[in-house]
Amino acid sequence: QTVVTQEPSVTVSPGGTVTLTCASSTGAVTSNYYANWFQQKHGQGPRALIYSTSNKHPWTPARFSGSLLGGKAALTLSGVQPDDEADYHCLLSCSGSWVFGGGTKLTVL
Amino acid sequence: QVQLVQSGAEVKNPGASVKVSCKASGYTFTGYGIHWVRQAPGQGLEYMGWFTAGNDGTKYSQDFQGRLVFTRDTSATTVYMELSSLTSEDTAVYYCARQTPTLGHLDYWGQGTPVTVSS
Numbered sequence: 001q002t003v004v005t006q007e008p009s010v011t012v013s014p015g016g017t018v019t020l021t022c023a024s025s026t027g028a029v030t031s032n033y034y035a036n037w038f039q040q041k042h043g044q045g046p047r048a049l050i051y052s053t054s055n056k057h058p059w060t061p062a063r064f065s066g067s068l069l070g071g072k073a074a075l076t077l078s079g080v081q082p083d084d085e086a087d088y089h090c091l092l093s094c095s096g097s098w099v100f101g102g103g104t105k106l107t108v109l
Numbered sequence: 110q111v112q113l114v115q116s117g118a119e120v121k122n123p124g125a126s127v128k129v130s131c132k133a134s135g136y137t138f139t140g141y142g143i144h145w146v147r148q149a150p151g152q153g154l155e156y157m158g159w160f161t162a163g164n165d166g167t168k169y170s171q172d173f174q175g176r177l178v179f180t181r182d183t184s185a186t187t188v189y190m191e192l193s194s195l196t197s198e199d200t201a202v203y204y205c206a207r208q209t210p211t212l213g214h215l216d217y218w219g220q221g222t223p224v225t226v227s228s
Contacts, residue, residue, distance in 0.1 A: 001171065034213025038154070045204060045221045046146075046154065052213040089154050093213060097170055098144070103153040 002026050002094040006101035011109055012080050020104045021072040022090030028071035029092065035073035036091040037066055039084075040103075046089060050075060082108050111135040113143075113205050113219035120225045126193040129222045131205035138186040139163040142208035144215060145179070145190045147201040155201075159208060160188055195226045 003025040012018040022035060029035060037050040048057050050066035053073060063078045073092065077084055085108040090101040116130040131143060145157040158169040160179035169177050176193045192199060205219040 036213065036215050040154075045202075045218050046206075047218065048206075048216050051215060052211070055214070057216060087153075091154075091156070091215070097168060098156045098159075100146075100154040100156050 002092070002099050004090065004092050004094075004099045004101040006088075006090055006104045008102065009105040009107065011107045012077070014080060014082055014108055016080050017076065017078045018080060018106070019069065020075045020077075020088050020090075020106070021069065022074070022092065022101050023072045024092055024094065026094065029068060029073045031068070032093070033073065034093040035066065035068075037064075037073075037075045038089045038091065039086045040089060041086045049088075077106075080108055084108055111207065111217045113207060113217055115203075115205060115219040115222045118223040118225070120227065121195050123196055123226055123228055125195050125226075126191060127195060127199075127224050128189055128191040129203050129205075129224070130187050130189050131219050132185065132187045133162075133207070134186060136207075138183060140210060142166075143179075143188045144206045144208055146204045146206060148204070148221075149198070149201040152201075154204075157190070157203075161208075162188060195224075197226050200224065200226045 005023045035053045038046040040046045054066040065076045067074050087103045089103045112134045114132045142161045144159040178191045180189045202221040204221050207217045
């Protein structure tokens with residue numbers, strides 16, 4: 001079974017830029033993995049941010065962007081705000097099913 | 110507006126089954142799919158499977174094969190997730206999420222249903 005790996009925790013300063021990544025144990029992540037990114041704040045359910053690698057939802061703040069970077073799916077936050085402190089989960093389409101990464105806890109400090 | 114409203118919290122004994130509902134509104138029910146995801150306490154998200162409301166197509170994660178079933182009531186615009194042979198490891202919050210007709214596009218989520226398995 002495919003294993004999807006994310007950084008367990010990342011710390012960023014307010015106003016800074018940070019990139020979170022999502023890797024697949026089967027090899028390089030491509031657009032065919034249809035990477036989705038979700039934000040989950042403490043005590044809340046997930047909220048969709050990015051779908052199909054780089055597409056934003058109508059409610060996705062402009063400072064969030066998705067891409068492919070070095071064989072991984074990536075989520076970049078530019079101009080980080082304190083409100084961005086949350087867990088970020090990636091989801092990849094793998095062999096006809098879907099697999100979540102373990103999630104990245106983003107701390108804004 | 111699009112909404113997915115899930116049923117309330119459940120407490121079950123080990124070995125029992127649980128059925129969680131996800132009522133959709135604000136869009137054409139049969140034109141979209143529903144994914145099911147769960148999150149154990151303090152853990153990440155775990156993918157369970159998806160259901161296509163238009164044609165009853167299903168795909169279950171291998172981790173749940175044999176004890177997970179998705180069904181629908183089109184007139185009630187509701188999808189159901191039933192998990193059987195529960196153990197304490199099934200204690201989690203269960204979520205439904207909408208899949209649009211665009212491949213790879215998950216958007217709206219339900220509020221989550223806590224399920225506790227305990228004797």
